[in-house]
Amino acid sequence: MRRIRLTVAYDGTNYCGWQIQPNGITIEEVLNGRLKKLTGEDIHIIGASRTDSGVHALGNVAVFDTESPIPPERMAYALNQKLPEDIVIVRSEEVPGNWHPRYQKQVRKTYEYHIYNARVLNPLKRRYSAFVSFPMDVEKMRQGAAYLTGEHDFVSFCNIRTNVEDTVRRIDGIEIEESGGTSVSGRDIVIRVTGNGFLYNMVRIIAGTLIRVGRGFYTPEKVKEILEAKERTEAGVTAPPQGLTLVGIEY
Amino acid sequence: MRRIRLTVAYDGTNYCGWQIQPNGITIEEVLNGRLKKLTGEDIHIIGASRTDSGVHALGNVAVFDTESPIPPERMAYALNQKLPEDIVIVRSEEVPGNWHPRYQKQVRKTYEYHIYNARVLNPLKRRYSAFVSFPMDVEKMRQGAAYLTGEHDFVSFCNIRTNVEDTVRRIDGIEIEESGGTSVSGRDIVIRVTGNGFLYNMVRIIAGTLIRVGRGFYTPEKVKEILEAKERTEAGVTAPPQGLTLVGIEY
Secondary structure: OOEEEEEEEEEEHOOOOOOOOOOOOOHHHHHHHHHHHHHHOOOEEEEOOOOOOOOOOEEEEEEEEEEEOHHHHHHHHHHHHHOOOOOOEEEEEEOOOOOOOOOOOOOEEEEEEEEEEEOOOOOOOOOOEEEEEEOHHHHHHHHHHOOEEEEEOHHOOOOOOOOOOOOOOEEEEEEEEEEEEEOOHHHHHEEEEEEEEOHHHHHHHHHHHHHHHHHOOOOOHHHHHHHHHOOOOOOOOOHEEEHEEEEEOOO | EEEEEEEEEEEEHOOOOOOOOOOOOOHHHHHHHHHHHOOOOOOOEEEEEOOOOOEEEEEEEOOOEOOOOOHHHHHHHHHHHOOOOOEEEEEEEEEEOOOOOOOOOOOEEEEEEEEEEEEOOOOOOOOOOOOOOOOOOOOHHHHHOOOOOOOEEEEOOOOOOOOOOOOOOEEEEEEEEEEEEEOOOOOOEEEEEEEEEOOHHHHHHHHHHHHHHHOOOOOHHHHHHHHHHHHOOOOOOOHHHHHHEEEEEOO
């Protein structure tokens, strides 16, 4: 028996997230099904990050155990022949039999939240960005974001429908980049967040809050106030899922 | 009776191109249908550029005549309420009753061809880029592209299934930009072409040819030889449609 680690990229648009659930097709379900076809075994993969419905990934991580004689590093190629075009195995490799993608001491996750900022909708951006038609001040967004780096209790940036007890996380960095902004197409604003772990909806609540800062609806200092309030607020500022991509996980 | 000009953006993935045809839904057909709902009139729009199946646009142009009392500049908003999310009217305005989007003396069209160059497929790029897994030399592509600027007989870069007589066109500029290229995601290469008009499949054949130059399969000088041969070659190097976007038309 070998444990295989997969690095998985997907366009989440047509999936009800990672985790198997009764009301729609999920990434986990598709992978289990294709792995069964490939190996003939009943396989239940374990994912590192249970991304939400509509959220994308370039580097989610998952493991499974198999007796298959397919060489571990060839598993990616074999699986890609059977997967739909919106799921791609980027890499496959053998790991020790006790290696678990969610219980590693040292971990760094990177997410990107993409915003398309323009007067008019752009149909080529709608699947992978949140659309904001109001003018946005990126420098103010950076000032607001700066309050979030470091180790904090992020309970104010957590969906109330969660039951974790420890809401302390460490954000190593938040970068905000802008590009584009021609007369024809609008501006792309990317919020890139790296940290040792994220609470349920945390990146989307951070993005929703920073969008409010960018629009001038909140001052940058308001981010500090929200953080210090340590109150689970109803997720009224959760930015929409299609803007979010799990870029990668480093162990 | 007023003539209204629309600037139209669309994600061409799910359409059989612009022009109405028997075997699938087209942009023209959807616009005619929604205009009928909006005005109560049988409307037949006239498009500037009959983009192919799977090709996108940020600024195609179309006109129609109507008795509708809706103010011309409000027509975009009214239409967008009725259109599917992959078609957006960017602007609407009144033009003289004899203004025709295909018969203007002065015109400049800009197309972009997007390439995603990486070892592994990226499911977030597949709808709007051609995927090239071979290493590409962008500087060589620029050298090859330079032979195409100016006024030339572009018959060698034209799909054989066309019946235009005059195959002389003027390319004002071809820029090739690259960005990205991190360890996680690959490199985006954009070929931006501006000219006074393009033959059937011309931009996709130029892109396919420059991809061959980038891969080292053709020398940059081969582009000059193909141009000077003035032979309609079978469209073996036509790059795939999803990489192409009609960015805009200036009159």
